[in-house]
Amino acid sequence: MTVGHAGDRGGAPTFSRGYEGFGGTVGELASQSVPSWPAPRRARDGAPNVVVVLVDDMGFSDISPFGAEIDTPAIQELAEAGYRLTNYHSTPLCSPSRAALMTGLNPHRAGFGSVVHMDPGYPGYQMEIASDVPTLAESFRAGGYATFMVGKWHLSKEANMHDGADKSSWPVQRGFDRYFGSMDGFTTLFHPHRLISDNSPFDGRRDSEEDYLTDGLTDRAIGMLTGLRANDPDKPFFLYFAHHAVHGPVQAKAADIEKYRGMYDAGWDHVRAERFRRQIASGLFPDSVEMSASGPVETMGVPAWEDVPLHKKQLFARHMEVYAAAVDAVDQSVARLVEQLKSMGEYENTIIVFTSDNGATGEGGVNGTRSYFSQFVHLAGLPEDWAGDVPRKLELMGGPQVHGHYPRGWAHVSNTPFRYYKGHSYAGGVHVPLLISWPAGLARHDADHGVRDQYAYVTDIGPTILALAGIERLGTLGGAPVKELDGVSFDGFLRDRTAASLHRSQYVECGGQRGYFEDELKIVSPHLPGTPFTEDGWELYDVSVDPAETRNLAAERPDTVRELAAKWNQAAWRNTVFPMDDTGITYRMRPSTESPLSAPVTLHTGTPTLERFRSSKLTALRSFVITSSLEYRGGDEGVIVSHGDQGGGYLACIENGAITVCYNAYGNMTRASAVLPAEGLLALELRFAALPEMKWKITARLNGDALLDLDPMPQLLGMAPFTGISVGVDSGGPVDWQLHERRGEFAYSGRLHWVRYEPGEKAAYNPEIIADIADVSASLIE
Structure with a gap:
């Protein structure tokens, strides 16, 4: 049988000969009414x-x-x-x-x-x-x-x-x-x-x-x-x-970082001035434009480069070398x-x-960080000894072992000639x-x-x-x-x-930060979190001559401020901006439809790495228990379970006849090992008990008997652990770099039946607010 088309691509199909079956020949079916295939839309000839x-x-x-x-x-x-x-x-x-x-x-x-x-x-x-x-x-x-x-x-x-x-x-x-x-x-x-x-x-x-x-x-x-x-x-x-x-x-990449070695030793004040000079020279701004001010008050704490201690300058410069690369x-x-x-x-x-x-x-903060996920934590009650920047060797910065971010002074440079971030x-x-x-x-x-x-x-x-x-x-x-x-x-x-x-006009809103532009004038609300959203306190700038917002005209033109503030309010209602939240409540509110993600789950060998957020619902700001069922014979080795990467995580593995639990606290490594007492079917239990000050007490039991424990560890918060849960392998980013260098992904060579996660009680400092969607929907219907 051959198939042709009548006319263009949109015509009905025709058939060269009949085919017996289906209540008649294909030729007979072709003579009946057949819907036309819609012609695909074509871009105009020469379309870019x-x-x-x-x-x-x-x-x-x-x-x-x-x-x-x-x-x-x-x-x-x-x-x-x-x-x-x-x-x-x-x-x-x-x-x-x-x-x-x-x-x-x-x-x-x-x-x-x-x-x-x-x-x-x-x-x-x-x-x-x-x-x-x-x-x-x-x-x-x-x-x-x-x-x-x-x-x-x-x-x-x-x-x-x-x-x-x-x-x-x-x-x-x-x-x-x-x-x-x-x-x-x-x-x-x-x-x-x-x-x-x-x-x-x-x-x-x-x-x-x-x-x-x-x-x-x-x-x-x-x-x-x-x-x-x-x-x-x-x-x-x-x-x-x-x-x-x-x-x-x-x-x-290492070669790209090397290309910028030494380029930022002169510091952020010098680099910012040079960038602004080039901006003026290339016609981006007229000569009359001024840069926004520098200094701790104007930059959220950034010191003048000459005031940075000598031992920090090399570190800070290296951060910028990585960013430039x-x-x-x-x-x-x-x-x-x-x-x-x-x-x-x-x-x-x-x-x-x-x-x-x-x-x-x-x-990245005033000092930058080599522990990005630790710096990313913004929870009330964070312990004073929280490690926001775990030291690393300079030669490792920018590479796979360091999850870093440059100091705020370099962000001030990146945004030249403007203010803030x-x-x-x-x-x-x-x-x-x-x-x-x-x-x-x-x-x-x-x-x-x-x-x-x-x-x-x-x-x-x-x-x-x-x-x-x-x-x-x-x-x-x-x-x-x-x-x-x-x-x-x-x-x-x-x-x-x-x-x-x-x-001609545009509103801005982000976490309570507000702005409004109209015809070369701009108002900005320097709102502080937790303070009332009042109609006063707006700043006014003529951005046609002052794009870096250096001269506040609000006191000189109060009527203009009131007019633009009223227009911001109208635009906010029109664009569904309200309710505004500067307290973080909207981040803490979670729908009850997410609750199934926190139910116990059994993972088998070969299961793809569990997605980050799905994994976090089993462990974040709560106690939890990991139970594993595996068979061990002399010589069997490999990872049983892993969760996380170089930015923070944990894993359990068998190596050289011992079970080892590795814990990476944003770059600080802790390891505890115990010799396996016997071969056969093993039930390994890892218990993470949430303690005050956002710590976990981690204990391991084997076939019901105490095996090992770790001193209280800082919980993995914010976006850590970033790589999700893997079973039978350390997939994705490695939790323990030394183990990774020795064994790679280190797949378990014996038989691993399953790994089960059972989430426990949320810690008292868990800020989640669960909104019952069914109740909310019912109240809306009523």
């Missing part, structure tokens, strides 16, 4: 490819076109071919910015008033893109594009990231043909804690200890493009490359993408957007670099230096690239109308540098 490159937590001045000394020639090439936007703004945090970019809606209207590590249930904090909001990928795919994504998603609830979860908010379900990366807010760059390929955990093994995620993601992106071209030579593509760099923990690797990634596009003959007709999701972060409504939190290049469609005139100082916001990126590509945003999803856009296209002022911005 679109590549959006988003870097995580990178400051305004961290690339050479915006003043950096960091070597970024590929990004510089994009700037020289395209346009630098000096007045582009993001939200203060990553998830809200990604939601606004992907949807064109303001972050709270998109359901992302904060990051997805919270789930209070309010309309502005739904933490998943709603079914009546099309993503960029969905619009491009409907317009005939292939759609690819690599890297950080961070737009799904934590409770929906495990293998058995509802995946309707995952990238492939939201318009991407292919996806490879981490769904989580961040990951380590040498031992990623969990990678997803399309809809499934990626179980590929590392080829080398030198494997580096920025390079691996680039490999994947290039593979998606070449795979498309091997099968369709003409179909345009939309590639969203969301880097995990340079979010903490900050890590880089991580940015350099991003540029190498851009270079490889551009080279691939050129080799395919498609560079000229590709729109490339390069930007950051928010300003650089000060979360990620999470703030001041410019340092929201004023970030944006480059856009399209040689075939946005070629610059010789007299045009490519700098654009008109206002633009993250919601405008989607409408702009859709307009440039000639693709219409979807008007319906599932047959229902979609929410209207907040963003507007800025293609007008790209083509005509004298054209005005169409985005």
